[in-house]
Amino acid sequence: MIRVERRLRQPWWLTIVVPVGSLVVAAGVMSLVLLATHHAPGPTFRRLFDAAFVGQDDLNNTIVSATPLIFTGLCAAVAFRMQLFNIGGEGQLYAGSITGALAGLLLGEHSGWLSVPLMIVFGALGGAALALIPGILRAWFSTSEIITSLMLNYVLALVLNYLIFDSHSYFRDLSPEAATFPQGKILPAAASWPTFDLGGIVLPFGFLAGIVLALVVWVLYQRTRFGFEVQVIGDSPRAARYAGMRTRRKILAVLALSGLLAGLGGASQTGDFRHVLDPRGLPAGNYGYTGIVVAALARYNPFAIVVVAFLLGGLQNAGYTLQGADFPSGLVGVMQGVILFCALGSELLVRYRVRFPRLRPAEAAA
Amino acid sequence: MTDAARASAVRLSGIVKRFPGVVANDGVDFEAAEGEVHALLGENGAGKSTLSNILTGLYRPDEGEIRLYGEPVSFASPRDALDARICMVHQHFRLVEPFTVAENVILGDHRGEGRKFLVHPSRIERRVAELGERYRIQVDPEARVWQLSLGEQQRVEILKALYRDARILILDEPTAVLTPQEAESLFATLRVMAGEGRTVIFISHKLHEVKAVSDRVTVLRAGKTIATVDTADATPRSLASLMVGREVAAVERQEHEDVRGEPVLEVADLWAVGDRGGDAVRGVDLTVRAGEIVAIAGVAGNGQRELAETITGMRPPSRGSVAVAGRTLRGGDAREAIRAGIAHVPEDRLHTGVAPSLSIASNVVLKSYRDAIASAGPLLRLRAIRDFAASLIARYDVRGGGPDAPARLLSGGNLQKVVLAREFSGEPRVLVVASPTRGLDVAAIETVHGYLRDAAARGVGVLLISEDLDEILALADRIAVLYEGRVVGERDAETATVEDLGLLMAGGEAAA
Numbered sequence: 001m002i003r004v005e006r007r008l009r010q011p012w013w014l015t016i017v018v019p020v021g022s023l024v025v026a027a028g029v030m031s032l033v034l035l036a037t038h039h040a041p042g043p044t045f046r047r048l049f050d051a052a053f054v055g056q057d058d059l060n061n062t063i064v065s066a067t068p069l070i071f072t073g074l075c076a077a078v079a080f081r082m083q084l085f086n087i088g089g090e091g092q093l094y095a096g097s098i099t100g101a102l103a104g105l106l107l108g109e110h111s112g113w114l115s116v117p118l119m120i121v122f123g124a125l126g127g128a129a130l131a132l133i134p135g136i137l138r139a140w141f142s143t144s145e146i147i148t149s150l151m152l153n154y155v156l157a158l159v160l161n162y163l164i165f166d167s168h169s170y171f172r173d174l175s176p177e178a179a180t181f182p183q184g185k186i187l188p189a190a191a192s193w194p195t196f197d198l199g200g201i202v203l204p205f206g207f208l209a210g211i212v213l214a215l216v217v218w219v220l221y222q223r224t225r226f227g228f229e230v231q232v233i234g235d236s237p238r239a240a241r242y243a244g245m246r247t248r249r250k251i252l253a254v255l256a257l258s259g260l261l262a263g264l265g266g267a268s269q270t271g272d273f274r275h276v277l278d279p280r281g282l283p284a285g286n287y288g289y290t291g292i293v294v295a296a297l298a299r300y301n302p303f304a305i306v307v308v309a310f311l312l313g314g315l316q317n318a319g320y321t322l323q324g325a326d327f328p329s330g331l332v333g334v335m336q337g338v339i340l341f342c343a344l345g346s347e348l349l350v351r352y353r354v355r356f357p358r359l360r361p362a363e364a365a366a
Numbered sequence: 367m368t369d370a371a372r373a374s375a376v377r378l379s380g381i382v383k384r385f386p387g388v389v390a391n392d393g394v395d396f397e398a399a400e401g402e403v404h405a406l407l408g409e410n411g412a413g414k415s416t417l418s419n420i421l422t423g424l425y426r427p428d429e430g431e432i433r434l435y436g437e438p439v440s441f442a443s444p445r446d447a448l449d450a451r452i453c454m455v456h457q458h459f460r461l462v463e464p465f466t467v468a469e470n471v472i473l474g475d476h477r478g479e480g481r482k483f484l485v486h487p488s489r490i491e492r493r494v495a496e497l498g499e500r501y502r503i504q505v506d507p508e509a510r511v512w513q514l515s516l517g518e519q520q521r522v523e524i525l526k527a528l529y530r531d532a533r534i535l536i537l538d539e540p541t542a543v544l545t546p547q548e549a550e551s552l553f554a555t556l557r558v559m560a561g562e563g564r565t566v567i568f569i570s571h572k573l574h575e576v577k578a579v580s581d582r583v584t585v586l587r588a589g590k591t592i593a594t595v596d597t598a599d600a601t602p603r604s605l606a607s608l609m610v611g612r613e614v615a616a617v618e619r620q621e622h623e624d625v626r627g628e629p630v631l632e633v634a635d636l637w638a639v640g641d642r643g644g645d646a647v648r649g650v651d652l653t654v655r656a657g658e659i660v661a662i663a664g665v666a667g668n669g670q671r672e673l674a675e676t677i678t679g680m681r682p683p684s685r686g687s688v689a690v691a692g693r694t695l696r697g698g699d700a701r702e703a704i705r706a707g708i709a710h711v712p713e714d715r716l717h718t719g720v721a722p723s724l725s726i727a728s729n730v731v732l733k734s735y736r737d738a739i740a741s742a743g744p745l746l747r748l749r750a751i752r753d754f755a756a757s758l759i760a761r762y763d764v765r766g767g768g769p770d771a772p773a774r775l776l777s778g779g780n781l782q783k784v785v786l787a788r789e790f791s792g793e794p795r796v797l798v799v800a801s802p803t804r805g806l807d808v809a810a811i812e813t814v815h816g817y818l819r820d821a822a823a824r825g826v827g828v829l830l831i832s833e834d835l836d837e838i839l840a841l842a843d844r845i846a847v848l849y850e851g852r853v854v855g856e857r858d859a860e861t862a863t864v865e866d867l868g869l870l871m872a873g874g875e876a877a878a
Contacts, residue, residue, distance in 0.1 A: 224744045228728065228735050235721040241680055242710065242718050243732045244701030 003355045004348075014350050015299070022346035026339045033334060039327070048335070051321035052314030056200045058321070063207055064273060066313030068093065070210030071265025072291020073298060073305040074217055075127075079145075079258040080300055081221060082234040086255060088134060088149030089262040090288025091156035092127040096263025098160065099126030100270045101171060101184070101277040104191030115190045116205075119271050120264065127263015128256040130156065135255035139248040145255065153288065160279040171277045184277035193271040206268030210309075213261065214302035221302075230254060262288065297343055315339065372399035373435065375565040376421065376452075376534055381430035383416050390416035391427070392589035398534075398582075403556055403566040405576040405597070407609055408586035409807030414569050417586070418536050421567075422454045423447030434534075448474070453527035454536040459519050463512040467505050467522050468494050471529045497528050501555050516543035516667045524555065535559065536567040541575055542804070542833060543666040546868035553579045571807075572836075573602035585609055610808050627656035628691070630827035631677070631708075631796045636686035638676040646672035648851035649686070654796065654827035659818065661842035661859070662831040665871050669851035670831045671713055674800045677829070678710040679703030691795055704733050709794035711785050713801045713831075715778070719785040722774035726764070727755035729773045730788050758787040763813075779810030786817050797821055800831040815841060835864055847871055 031041035051058050072089040079086035086092075100123035107115045130152060137143035163169045165182050173185045193205040221227035233240040233247055240247055265287065274281060294312055298304035319332040376398050383391040391413045398404040408414045419425045421432070423441030432439050434450055441447045461470050468490040491507040498505055503521045511519060520540060527535050537556075541549040556566050556579060570576050576583055577597060584594040585608040592608050631654040640646030646669045654660045664670055675681035677688050682698030689695065690706040703710075712718040720729040731740040731751050740751050755769035762783045766776045773781060782802065789797065799818065803811040818841060822828050832838050838845055842859045847870035855870040 223746055223748070225735055225741050225746060226744065228746055231724060231728070232721045232732065235723045236717050238714070238718040239721040239732065242678075242700060242712060244679070244699070244704050246701075 022342040026342035051318035062314040066309045067207045068287040069309035073294035075262035076295035077300040091153035092259040092262035093266040094156040095130040096123035096127040096266025100267030104187040109188040123267020128260040131259020139251040164279045204272040206272040217302040375400045377433040402581040405580035405583045412586040413589040451533040453532035455523040457538045468507040545871045632689040659828040661838040664848035707795035709789035711799040720773040727769035730755040762787040
């Protein structure tokens with residue numbers, strides 16, 4: 001007889017013990033899988049860890065993987081804090097990447113320092129504008145933002161494809177060299193975002209911006225009237241209405257902010273890493289959807305999002321290193337899946353507790 | 367009533383139920399006989415709800431034994447309790463609103479008609495009609511539940527129990543939504559049921575009802591059984607002191623100083639649309655002067671909530687106006703109403719009156735977070751907010767948590783103190799309070815009534831919306847009765863009688 005009961009109090013140490021415990025369980029389950037497929041668990045875990053966080057190159061790759069997840073994680077978290085489920089981080093990231101690329105291409109080679117800030121502004125606006133569509137529908141027509149934002153992801157994925165593959169758009173490289181396979185125009189050098197070298201560890205501008213934004217989001221939500229209203233509306237919309245809060249405006253503002261963050265992530269993809277509008281690489285990353293997982297694992301805490309994005313980035317990145325002739329990519333997927341499953345599943349234990357009540361004689365007899 | 371002759375229907379002994387940090391039932395003994403109406407009396411948090419949840423299989427006791435008709439039983443789920451023919455009428459009805467009465471009656475019945483793949487509505491409807499006739503419960507079996515008044519919905523719940531041939535029926539504060547006349551007819555039904563050998567367990571706060579309907583009373587306090595007494599030997603006063611553990615003054619009318627002044631709230635021809643469409647408030651005219659307590663009496667669901675919401679800006683008026691101290695409001699804007707000086711203690715304290723998961727400190731500034739006391743520009747002054755909350759907690763004697771504790775952890779009475787503290791801190795001109803003492807225990811009721819009288823004495827115009835006539839008669843200067851969204855009569859509190867008000871509440875305008 002097992003019973004799951006809701007905890008009335010959540011001791012603080014649970015938030016540390018439970019995630020660590022879930023990793024231990026994940027390692028246990030993975031060991032069984034690895035043994036069954038004739039791989040030695042110990043060395044495999046070692047390789048996984050090394051490939052994620054030890055070598056300089058590995059660490060740099062992990063940071064690259066983590067950067068978009070910080071943005072999309074924040075995107076999901078700021079909306080969820082008000083009980084708005086923005087599933088559209090994916091599409092908003094594409095939108096930001098398109099508008100960011102547009103700014104970079106338009107300004108061209110000789111814009112001096114202007115390219116980078118304008119790409120940031122354009123990327124932010126692109127993401128925010130897209131997120132305002134579900135925002136307006138939600139605020140005035142009570143349409144579920146889950147559905148509308150999700151559907152827009154598909155729209156934007158198609159737009160992305162259209163711009164490069166199916167049209168002679170401004171973004172497409174139409175020079176003779178690129179005639180065989182359609183691809184985007186390479187952005188001018190002035191549109192490359194700066195990097196900061198920290199003794200061999202390369203910190204992209206977007207990564208640092210993500211950390212600063214996490215701080216900004218934290219201050220905004222914990223220390224301002226705006227954040228206070230978001231908390232009240234998220235907890236009890238009726239109480240918010242009772243207190244005279246402008247709920248509609250807040251829905252628009254929060255979804256715009258959410259989209260803005262994802263849009264910045266998209267601009268950072270273009271400016272920091274890809275330097276081209278990339279209709280294949282962007283969707284392959286699944287950044288928007290992974291961001292929801294990041295936000296959930298971080299329990300919507302902005303600082304925890306940075307940490308979780310880093311860990312998850314490492315896991316993703318280690319997967320690429322690990323796979324090879326003797327280690328199929330499917331197994332890598334299983335490994336990542338098990339770890340995520342355990343980490344998300346253990347959330348239950350923070351809010352609920354499992355009890356094994358002893359049967360009393362009367363019940364045992366029955 | 368002598369019980370030696372009667373067989374024991376249900377006997378709970380040594381029931382212990384612990385929740386994290388609370389022992390809700392701490393060795394409760396309870397026994398009810400066949401054919402009796404047994405009242406269960408106790409303050410909030412005394413353990414009545416826990417006990418009835420154990421008896422209906424919702425909770426399992428940690429310790430103790432349940433015997434039905436002498437046999438020990440153990441309920442693994444509410445279904446087991448239903449199979450043992452124990453039914454409960456909850457305070458908040460468990461009905462599916464879009465379904466008909468007949469459909470609701472067979473809902474969850476997994477043995478009889480409800481189990482069949484094809485439901486025969488006519489057969490059920492006939493059976494429901496028969497039962498209604500036998501127990502003189504009038505409900506149209508084909509009506510949809512959302513069309514019914516709360517009193518009628520309650521009858522559906524009772525029919526549900528009768529349809530299942532309940533041997534034991536538990537009613538949780540059943541009269542809260544009834545007029546005095548409806549309550550009388552409920553009592554008659556309960557007596558008929560008891561006459562057939564069924565056991566009725568009647569949970570209540572209201573001592574005169576307990577006196578009117580029950581054979582015996584069991585009093586719970588702090589999770590323990592204090593006493594079981596024959597109702598005939600008890601007086602409301604003796605029951606009250608058992609309940610609270612000390613002597614209490616019965617709720618009596620206290621004259622407060624008459625400082626009635628200028629009108630502070632003028633409501634003229636106010637109309638508003640309800641949640642289901644249709645006019646819920648239909649042309650209400652009201653005036654509340656400074657220092658006056660005006661009560662709105664009425665059976666729940668006659669537009670009280672909508673009226674309160676419209677006056678306080680939570681609901682836009684479709685016609686008419688609300689003016690505070692001579693200045694007419696645009697309406698439909700709670701912030702405007704707050705700035706004009708309307709304070710509001712809503713009926714649903716836990717989800718409207720506060721944001722339950724937020725701290726007490728946050729809830730104390732729920733309305734004033736934009737003012738200098740709580741924020742400087744866009745930034746919150748967290749320390750100032752905390753200090754302000756601490757001072758209110760001390761002044762209003764809020765127990766059960768400091769400024770950082772989430773509001774939902776407070777008991778009903780303490781939560782209400784937080785709401786009142788916040789509303790008074792805005793120094794209002796008008797105070798709209800809805801069911802301010804519903805679900806509170808005797809001590810908390812005294813406190814809340816004290817605060818309302820103090821507010822009036824300070825010159826605040828109080829509009830008290832309540833379904834509790836005792837409360838209204840104890841506090842109000844004037845009483846307006848709301849029926850189907852209209853004020854059907856106004857009485858001076860000094861000359862009003864319960865019977866007269868009851869008739870008005872039932873829509874009998876002819877009553878003088």
